[in-house]
Amino acid sequence: MVVDIKQKSKFNLQPIHQRVSVTFNYGVYFTKNLFELKNPTLAQVITADGETKPKKVVAIVDAGILQHQPELVKQLVAYTNFYAEIVAIAAEPMIISGGEAAKNDRTLVDQIQQQIEAAGLCRHCYVLAIGGGAVLDLVGYAAATAHRGIRLIRVPTTVLAQNDSGVGVKNGINAFGKKNFLGTFAPPYAVINDSAFLTSLDDRDWRSGIAEAVKVALIKDASFFDFIHSHSAALARRDMDTMQQVIYRCAQLHLEHIANSGDPFEMGSSRPLDFGHWAAHKLEHLTNYRLRHGEAVAIGIALDSTYSYLVGLLDCSQWQRILSTLSALGFTLYVPELVEKLSQLEHPHCLFRGLTEFREHLGGELTLMLLQRIGKGVEVHEVDLFLYRQAISLLQGF
Amino acid sequence: MVVDIKQKSKFNLQPIHQRVSVTFNYGVYFTKNLFELKNPTLAQVITADGETKPKKVVAIVDAGILQHQPELVKQLVAYTNFYAEIVAIAAEPMIISGGEAAKNDRTLVDQIQQQIEAAGLCRHCYVLAIGGGAVLDLVGYAAATAHRGIRLIRVPTTVLAQNDSGVGVKNGINAFGKKNFLGTFAPPYAVINDSAFLTSLDDRDWRSGIAEAVKVALIKDASFFDFIHSHSAALARRDMDTMQQVIYRCAQLHLEHIANSGDPFEMGSSRPLDFGHWAAHKLEHLTNYRLRHGEAVAIGIALDSTYSYLVGLLDCSQWQRILSTLSALGFTLYVPELVEKLSQLEHPHCLFRGLTEFREHLGGELTLMLLQRIGKGVEVHEVDLFLYRQAISLLQGF
Incomplete structure (x- = not known):
């Protein structure tokens, strides 16, 4: 029997051709000392949707940062208290060990999602991820798959995350021995690059x-x-002004590529x-x-x-x-x-x-x-x- | 201290505004006896991307169907053998128990993803999900998060899945006692509605x-x-021709809504x-x-x-x-x-x-x-x- 697969099938009703277009908008902000009370950046990002009630936020913090900024969680909580009409912290910030190893631990995704559920976050609430690329990837995956996508604000704390992965549209964890085997394409709600985090990087992470x-x-x-x-x-001797220019231009090229490649996903x-x-x-x-x-x-x-x-x-x-x-x-x-x-x-x-x-x-x-x-x-x-x-x-x- | 959050922050470089547009196209096909060798529908769907090598397919089948069509897996394998230049079945089809209970079992998602990994499927390969809405939701979630999204061909076998969930852009499983707590928005690659499956539905599923x-x-x-x-x-006495009209119009309205609502995700x-x-x-x-x-x-x-x-x-x-x-x-x-x-x-x-x-x-x-x-x-x-x-x-x- 030979079947000409190019022929119109006699078995079929007229197919329906579906075309779905989705547009995602997000800002990539550059600031210094994000959680200083006088710094309105985060509050501005959260009020930008025009909704008036305080929004629930669940925060996940890379443990690596706390070694250099042990006060960070306290500052974050103080910030949300100061801007209480805009943002309400919905749970004790969760601290997770960063680095690639975190992406091998699927129970972390579970724990984050459990916290999202317990805190009653809806799709218009925020997950705030503060950390290096691995933490952002992992938290991003958890946020993207809870309620089919909670708004994610990324605060990348490494050069690599600020100029590359943190501004992009991907997340993921490792599974079955394969890097990023599990993940989604999910643009963030916003990205906030805070240069103050870069001073505490060790030389290898600065360079990487x-x-x-x-x-x-x-x-x-x-x-x-x-x-x-x-x-x-200048980069090798850690000149911050030069680094800022490198990060800005790299992020810009990365974002342009995603927007203009014709195939962002x-x-x-x-x-x-x-x-x-x-x-x-x-x-x-x-x-x-x-x-x-x-x-x-x-x-x-x-x-x-x-x-x-x-x-x-x-x-x-x-x-x-x-x-x-x-x-x-x-x-x-x-x-x-x-x-x-x-x-x-x-x-x-x-x-x-x-x-x-x-x-x-x-x-x-x-x-x-x-x-x-x-x-x-x-x-x-x-x-x-x-x-x-x-x-x-x-x-x-x- | 009062901070005017509307003021331009002195902390910041100019933000970069990113806009990412993604367009998904998929066909919803209506056929009868999909795996009859003479029926080219599935082969046509798989060759539509113009790539010439045979594509790997992993198939997941709702156990409920096999009660009425015990030969289905054999037919599916025979079909892929017949169209071997187009499609290669990459693993023994996986049988899973359907119904809402399946969506409570997260290990099923793991098992499907493990099979996708073991079979070496890439993003241009296919996951073929044959079953009721619960199986499609579950398999859809597994496919959407493996390699950040493997092409999913849905073959809905119930009225509900053919006219509603199976033609839409969502997937999901239940978690933490909440329906669809985990999931993504992920349009399928194609949907093939085969009316032959409907004859074996029990009255409750027909009506549902x-x-x-x-x-x-x-x-x-x-x-x-x-x-x-x-x-x-006529619907109550299971007139198939009437049902086909109901399914077609319902699917059409559903698809129009998704495409034109302005907010498909x-x-x-x-x-x-x-x-x-x-x-x-x-x-x-x-x-x-x-x-x-x-x-x-x-x-x-x-x-x-x-x-x-x-x-x-x-x-x-x-x-x-x-x-x-x-x-x-x-x-x-x-x-x-x-x-x-x-x-x-x-x-x-x-x-x-x-x-x-x-x-x-x-x-x-x-x-x-x-x-x-x-x-x-x-x-x-x-x-x-x-x-x-x-x-x-x-x-x-x-």
Whole structure:
């Protein structure tokens, strides 16, 4: 029997074609000392919807911040007391341990949702997430799936979260050994970047966040890369004013990409902002998260830039400029996990398995971003593993 | 200290305003005997994206269907074998017990996601959910949160799912004793309504599904209500052709509402398609799901129509016409749980607690849909509990 699947089926009534358009609006605010009573930013964000009754808020705080700002929870409660006509804290703020490990613990999502339920939050109430990217991802997932989405205000406290993940439209936790296996696309209600949090970061976290700025500069904006290149010493010695400019521009490019890509929820195959990320995700896993995300991204960028050079896309001087900028920022560009089991393509510890996992996570055919030149990415759908091995050797020798 | 929250904060850099628009397209197909090899509908749906390689599918089947169609899984596998160039079944189809109880079991979501992971599904692969509304809600939640959303093809097998929940943009499971506490807004990739499934429904399920049609007719389309009214005997004696017309029109109205309401993901306060639902949700819970959803909705419609009459919105003859239509369809319009603990407003078994829970779930102020006349709903934000008690008495006497 042969069935021509292009023929109109005799079995069917006329199908109904449904088209649903949804628009999300949110502000990304830049401030300092968010919970100082004189700082109206948070109160302004909460009153912006025009509703008049005080809104319930459940707050989740990254324990890492409290080491440096032990008074934070007290300040937060004092702030809500001061603005009691606008906001009502609905439960004792919940403290959770941050870092990637938090995203492996699904009971944390349960606990947050239980608190949301117990506090009687509705969809017009707020979940306030204060912390690094992992805490924001985790809390975001809990908020997005409670009542099919409670308003989430993100207060990212790291460079990485302020310039990249914290301003975007994703959340997620790890499951079944896979990074971000569970999650949703859910734009926040607002993002508030408070620069005061950055002073207490350790050097590794300060530096890590710059990797995403380098990434987006390389594929989108050559003059931004020039800025990072010429300010790499200032960034390495933690000049806050320079960092603020880097964060602002990186957040802006990230937001523009989401808004203008035509596919903010990544239903198609294109995700050019993932430059360097296939290897980064795999390396985080292979190093048991000894590498922070940004450190892994820096290696991923170095690797894919080197491959771009070897495959004839990127010229030699630009390639070297990228590697020297990453070095000047303080990044290490090689770890032994790059070569572990490299010849055993099916071995779970083989770096190249990261390509398959990347494709599976994104869906569709393999799509990698490479560099044509600084400021200009290009997508490819096939890779030459021999050249990738050479790229790894070059990094090892660098 | 007084802070004028309307002033521009001196703390802040210029905020970035982000606007993200997402458009979802999906088809709702009507067919008969979906897994007959000659029926190309499913194959057409899967090839519509233009990608050429066979796509992996994980199938989840409601155990309830297998009682009447024990060959279904075999047919499904034969179908995928026949269309092997288009679709590849990636795992043994998973059978789950349907009905509302399934939505209380969070381990089912885990199991489905584990199967998705084990089968290596990517975002461009398919989860095929075959079953009643509860199974579709549950599988939809699992699919929407795996890899941040795997394509979901819904095959609703009940009247209720074919004309209402199965064509919409929601999923969810129950948690912490609250219906649909966990879930997302996630449009399906496609919906395929197969009329052959309806012949095996028991009388209660056949009838239940009509409640949503009555609901949408009452608030949106008087001539559709006339159709249901004049065909109530045919529907009660299970005339399939009449039922198909009811399902088609109901699905159409539902889809139009979602597309044109301006708020498909219910971020604001308006949800006019929830007529009769505050009481229905509560009654399902109070009766430990002895009432099916549609049966509870019929009572909710009767109650809110009666209240609309008592409050002076709906005229007497229209009110009586509504109640007699529901009766002619075979619905019971009173259960003792309506009056249990009715005077103890804070008691969890008090029907009126359903108003608070409804408000909490939707967010913002209380918004109830009432009837101005048949075919025309109207929103109110306050209720008179004394009149609601009277409405319950009238139903008891009806």
